[in-house]
Amino acid sequence: MSAADGSTDRSLGQLVATATAEMSALVHDEIALAKAELRQDAKRAGIGGAAFVAAGALALFALPVLSFAAAYGIHNLGLGLAWSFLIVGGAFLVVAALLVLIALAKIKKIKKPEKSINSAKETAAVLQKAKPHPRVAAEDHPVLESVTRSSV
Numbered sequence: 001m002s003a004a005d006g007s008t009d010r011s012l013g014q015l016v017a018t019a020t021a022e023m024s025a026l027v028h029d030e031i032a033l034a035k036a037e038l039r040q041d042a043k044r045a046g047i048g049g050a051a052f053v054a055a056g057a058l059a060l061f062a063l064p065v066l067s068f069a070a071a072y073g074i075h076n077l078g079l080g081l082a083w084s085f086l087i088v089g090g091a092f093l094v095v096a097a098l099l100v101l102i103a104l105a106k107i108k109k110i111k112k113p114e115k116s117i118n119s120a121k122e123t124a125a126v127l128q129k130a131k132p133h134p135r136v137a138a139e140d141h142p143v144l145e146s147v148t149r150s151s152v
Helices: 012-076 081-108 114-129 142-146
Strands: none
Touching: 012 081
């Protein structure tokens, strides 16, 4: 162990301080990396969400155009224009009715969270049977005797 080699004659406190500083730097670097990854993922999610909104808006705008195209297509088959629009409107109502039936069937399948309710009831029953911990009187406890109470 020579004096020129400064790392060999460090005290235990210095070693612990160095290890703590390096651990802190490592944790800060890991947090910075996680923030960068989350920021990048949030940016991707935002762009993806915006793309979904734009696609939905375009589909919403396309629906009337396609409805008119279907009605005029039926009209070109020889039916009157009013009947053509009535057929397209009726088709939309049939699709809407089917979606309502599907939604009602799914909603009827919703059940109460039986397991959670039973667990909560069991917990409440156990807590009702539990007895509180007996309090130690000040005269029986040496530390509590020395504590003075304020009159305020």
